[in-house]
Amino acid sequence: MSLELLNTLEVILNGLMTGVMYSLVALGFVLIFKASGVFNYAQGVMCLFAALTLVGFQTGQIPFAHLINVIFGTEYHHWSSDITGGMNSFLAIVLTVIVMIGFAYIVERFLLRHLVNQAPIILFMATIGLAFFMEGFGDLMWGANIKPLDLGIPSGGSFWWEEVTRTWATADSKYIGMYIDVLDVWAAVIAVLLVIVLTLFSQFTKTGRALRAVADDHQAALTVGISLRTIWVIVWSIAGIVALVAGIMWGSKSGVQFSLSLIALKALPVLILGGFTSIPGAIVGGLIIGVGEKLFEFWIGPMVGGATENWFAYVLALFFLMFRPQGLYGEKIIERV
Amino acid sequence: MGHQPNINDMLLEVKNISLSFGGVKVLSDISFDIKRNEIRAIIGPNGAGKSSMLNIINGFYHPQQGEIWFNGHKRVSEKPFKIARQGIARTFQNIALFKGMSTLDNLMTGRITKMNTNIFWQALWKGPAEREEIQHRERVEQIIDFLKIQSIRKTPVGRLPYGMQKRVELGRALAAEAKLLLLDEPMAGMNLEEKQDMCRFILDVNDEFDTTIALIEHDMGVVMDLSDRVVVLDYGRKLADGTPDEVRNNQTVIDAYLGVVHD
Numbered sequence: 001m002s003l004e005l006l007n008t009l010e011v012i013l014n015g016l017m018t019g020v021m022y023s024l025v026a027l028g029f030v031l032i033f034k035a036s037g038v039f040n041y042a043q044g045v046m047c048l049f050a051a052l053t054l055v056g057f058q059t060g061q062i063p064f065a066h067l068i069n070v071i072f073g074t075e076y077h078h079w080s081s082d083i084t085g086g087m088n089s090f091l092a093i094v095l096t097v098i099v100m101i102g103f104a105y106i107v108e109r110f111l112l113r114h115l116v117n118q119a120p121i122i123l124f125m126a127t128i129g130l131a132f133f134m135e136g137f138g139d140l141m142w143g144a145n146i147k148p149l150d151l152g153i154p155s156g157g158s159f160w161w162e163e164v165t166r167t168w169a170t171a172d173s174k175y176i177g178m179y180i181d182v183l184d185v186w187a188a189v190i191a192v193l194l195v196i197v198l199t200l201f202s203q204f205t206k207t208g209r210a211l212r213a214v215a216d217d218h219q220a221a222l223t224v225g226i227s228l229r230t231i232w233v234i235v236w237s238i239a240g241i242v243a244l245v246a247g248i249m250w251g252s253k254s255g256v257q258f259s260l261s262l263i264a265l266k267a268l269p270v271l272i273l274g275g276f277t278s279i280p281g282a283i284v285g286g287l288i289i290g291v292g293e294k295l296f297e298f299w300i301g302p303m304v305g306g307a308t309e310n311w312f313a314y315v316l317a318l319f320f321l322m323f324r325p326q327g328l329y330g331e332k333i334i335e336r337v
Numbered sequence: 338m339g340h341q342p343n344i345n346d347m348l349l350e351v352k353n354i355s356l357s358f359g360g361v362k363v364l365s366d367i368s369f370d371i372k373r374n375e376i377r378a379i380i381g382p383n384g385a386g387k388s389s390m391l392n393i394i395n396g397f398y399h400p401q402q403g404e405i406w407f408n409g410h411k412r413v414s415e416k417p418f419k420i421a422r423q424g425i426a427r428t429f430q431n432i433a434l435f436k437g438m439s440t441l442d443n444l445m446t447g448r449i450t451k452m453n454t455n456i457f458w459q460a461l462w463k464g465p466a467e468r469e470e471i472q473h474r475e476r477v478e479q480i481i482d483f484l485k486i487q488s489i490r491k492t493p494v495g496r497l498p499y500g501m502q503k504r505v506e507l508g509r510a511l512a513a514e515a516k517l518l519l520l521d522e523p524m525a526g527m528n529l530e531e532k533q534d535m536c537r538f539i540l541d542v543n544d545e546f547d548t549t550i551a552l553i554e555h556d557m558g559v560v561m562d563l564s565d566r567v568v569v570l571d572y573g574r575k576l577a578d579g580t581p582d583e584v585r586n587n588q589t590v591i592d593a594y595l596g597v598v599h600d
Contacts, residue, residue, distance in 0.1 A: 205459040205466065206445075206452045213435045213446045220433035223395060224513065225421030225450035234456070 010178040011298045017184035019290020020191045024246040025267040026282035028239045034215040035235040038123040042131035044264020049138045051247030051256040054096045056142040060086030063141045100240030149251035155183035187249040269317035275330025289313045346373045354403030364573045377551045378560045381570035387553045396420035422450045426515035428506045430522045436495030444477045447512030500531040520552040
């Protein structure tokens with residue numbers, strides 16, 4: 001294989017991996033949008049909050065330590081004197097899942113319940129408020145410093161893959177092999193598993209059917225005996241768990257910090273491409289954006305001075321809005337006159 | 338004609354119901370009852386408050402005044418999903434199916450009130466959840482046979498023709514095995530053949546499943562043939578209540594609804 005081709009392949013491969021990470025965030029949006037027609041602006045902050053909570057548990061931080069110290073003049077930070085000796089990672093994940101379910105319950109109880117039958121824009125505004133609240137609340141609970149997240153997921157370039165791909169080039173070239181981050185591969189595998197589990201659950205269980213029923217028609221769902229409140233708690237819980245997975249992956253990559261909540265903005269073009277109501281759409285949209293922006297940077301980037309990754313996704317989404325506003329897999333709304 | 342109802346055995350009693358939206362009075366002081374096993378029709382011109390009445394029985398609207406007694410108990414103001422669990426199922430005037438889901442899934446969703454394994458068993462799928470699915474699937478297949486919709490079992494209902502959608506919606510309501518079935522214009526927009534089928538189904542449901550049925554219908558021929566008793570509403574008031582023959586010969590009804598005879 002020629003060097004040119006190998007380099008392109010490498011770019012595509014890495015694009016796919018990045019795309020999976022975008023899909024993970026977009027998935028959380030789609031779940032909530034389908035079930036309640038709410039565009040949940042807080043999804044990105046939920047990723048941040050979930051990751052913060054996980055790190056907090058794992059490293060043995062005391063929640064609200066700063067607040068407690070200010071009020072009582074104490075000096076607490078961690079519940080174990082040994083900073084590294086927090087909690088078992090698995091236990092920390094389980095506890096974080098419980099926190100996210102509790103969070104879903106609180107959102108339903110204090111936000112959604114009072115906004116039933118309101119216009120979507122009202123609910124959207126409410127989620128913006130929720131996003132700001134959670135941002136501050138997360139900081140207050142766990143502190144605003146950047147935290148490394150290490151769950152023992154392997155990371156760094158794969159030497160094995162480098163060795164394998166090196167042999168693909170002609171023998172006399174100085175090709176050193178393809179780079180692929182093992183963490184990205186793990187993220188991809190976990191994302192695929194998550195989608196499979198979610199799909200099976202929604203297709204073949206009673207609650208899954210209830211979720212789809214609510215997504216389809218609220219009124220009809222009520223008459224067959226489905227409680228909207230319960231369904232909303234379940235949906236927000238699942239979105240919270242998806243946010244946790246996304247938070248773990250992005251957090252392991254770049255540390256748990258405020259910028260984590262901004263990946264929500266990257267999910268927007270993914271949703272416009274894939275359609276707001278489609279789970280496969282979120283996956284395909286994420287992959288297209290991931291590969292698209294990497295290839296664009298690789299081919300066109302040098303001609304325009306680089307840094308195209310910052311805007312490529314949005315421009316692509318803009319074109320999509322012109323030609324296929326419902327997205328690749330979205331439902332086309334035909335108004336009968 | 339359906340079963341001869343057991344006299345004095347009331348399934349539902351509506352007492353002095355008044356409902357208004359802001360300044361608009363929709364229903365004023367309406368009382369009537371539904372006996373076990375009967376087919377009860379609610380008729381009246383457009384805007385008479387028929388659908389509002391159904392919405393009250395089903396819990397979408399909460400009347401400002403009046404009481405509802407269901408199955409011997411006075412009902413407190415409840416959410417529609419709880420009322421569904423007490424045994425009231427319904428269909429809608431403008432079909433409210435889960436359009437993206439298959440016929441089978443729509444019917445299975447109708448059985449949600451009867452299924453009670455918790456979410457963790459469902460997530461595991463094996464064990465109680467699987468047994469429950471199979472058991473309810475059998476019941477749903479019986480309903481599919483009964484309504485003769487075998488061929489559209491896997492079709493997303495959004496793609497079905499109108500008459501078929503109405504039939505699936507009836508199926509979903511039947512799947513709930515409710516004590517009381519509310520049908521809001523089950524034959525609206527159907528052709529003659531579809532209407533005959535639907536009449537047959539309604540009578541058979543009443544007969545075979547011992548289901549009490551309250552229906553709203555504009556086709557007077559159908560109403561007079563099907564129902565045991567008829568209540569007539571007009572502008573939120575009750576005009577008449579009785580057997581089809583009594584109602585047909587009631588002068589107020591003739592004047593207000595069926596049209597004044599001009600000499």
